Amino acid sequence: LAKTTQPISMDSYEGQEVNITCSHNNIATNDYITWYQQFPSQGPRFIIQGYKTKVTNEVASLFIPADRKSSTLSLPRVSLSDTAVYYCLVGLLGTGANNLFFGTGTRLTVIP
Amino acid sequence: EAQVTQNPRYLITVTGKKLTVTCSQNMNHEYMSWYRQDPGLGLRQIYYSMNVEVTDKGDVPEGYKVSRKEKRNFPLILESPSPNQTSLYFCASSIGTGSDEQFFGPGTRLTVL
Numbered sequence: 001l002a003k004t005t006q007p008i009s010m011d012s013y014e015g016q017e018v019n020i021t022c023s024h025n026n027i028a029t030n031d032y033i034t035w036y037q038q039f040p041s042q043g044p045r046f047i048i049q050g051y052k053t054k055v056t057n058e059v060a061s062l063f064i065p066a067d068r069k070s071s072t073l074s075l076p077r078v079s080l081s082d083t084a085v086y087y088c089l090v091g092l093l094g095t096g097a098n099n100l101f102f103g104t105g106t107r108l109t110v111i112p
Numbered sequence: 113e114a115q116v117t118q119n120p121r122y123l124i125t126v127t128g129k130k131l132t133v134t135c136s137q138n139m140n141h142e143y144m145s146w147y148r149q150d151p152g153l154g155l156r157q158i159y160y161s162m163n164v165e166v167t168d169k170g171d172v173p174e175g176y177k178v179s180r181k182e183k184r185n186f187p188l189i190l191e192s193p194s195p196n197q198t199s200l201y202f203c204a205s206s207i208g209t210g211s212d213e214q215f216f217g218p219g220t221r222l223t224v225l
Contacts, residue, residue: 032211043116043202043216044155087155091211100210101171102147104154 004088009107018075020106022088025069033064033071036087038105044087048073075108083110114139116217118203124223125193133188133220135203143206144186145170145214146178148199155202160210161186193224 005023012018024033032051036044048055050062050071061074075082087105116137125131137144145160147170157170161180175197177189186205190197201220206212 034211034213036214038155041200041219043204043219044214045216046213049213089211091209100145100157102155102157104152 003101004090004103006086006088006103006106008104009109011109011111012078013111014079015077018078018082018108018110020073020075020086020088020108021070022073023070024088024090027068027090031068031090033062033068034089034091035060035062035073036089036102038085038087044102047086078108078110080110080112082108084108114215116203116205116215118201118217118220120220121218122221124225126225127194128192131190131193131222133190133201133203133222135186135188135217136184137186137203137205137215138184139205139207139215140183141205141207141215142183143209143212143214144180145204145210146176146186146188147202147204148172148197149202149219150199158188158201162209193222195224198222198224 034049035047037047038044048060048062052064055062063072085105085107087102119134142163146158147155149155156172158176159178161167164183167178203217204214206214
């Protein structure tokens with residue numbers, strides 16, 4: 001079971017780019033990296049997933065270095081509505097990794 | 113609308129009184145899972161199911177039971193609830209495994225007195 005380490009909290013001003021780094025030193029060869037966002041009193045919501053290099057969608061970018069022992073979620077020009085907890089997970093895609101570790105995530109607070 | 117539903121959304125009960133929290137998904141997903149969320153401890157997996165009649169323990173299964181008799185339903189059963197099971201519970205489903213995008217329900221806030 002691959003576990004992850006993230007900063008407990010981060011603050012950012014509106015309009016800035018925010019980068020949240022996740023450490024996953026024991027990631028396995030076939031593991032994918034997935035990020036979720038959670039607002040208070042709501043269930044987590046999928047943001048982005050990747051295996052290596054860079055993935056970008058309409059919400060965020062995910063940067064994964066060659067050794068894959070860490071990953072960085074990048075949120076461009078954050079707004080107040082991006083205030084949430086962000087979770088990083090690693091696990092196999094398609095098979096296995098059904099016992100997942102969400103951890104405590106990173107609490108992002110966007111300041112006006 | 114594709115969704116995961118949970119009932120009840122809020123429940124206050126007493127120690128030892130058996131209860132069931134229902135979870136249903138309409139996306140024909142194979143994988144379903146239950147999590148509990150507590151302040152400072154994050155989101156922890158209780159049980160998961162890969163398909164009908166296939167269930168397995170997560171990180172914190174003690175005091176809980178689950179069943180998967182139909183693909184769409186995955187109820188969480190507390191046979192004898194205790195105060196340390198007071199928590200916010202989430203059900204989730206995904207198309208294949210836990211690593212696929214999981215869709216979460218709205219949550220059930222349980223208080224055990």
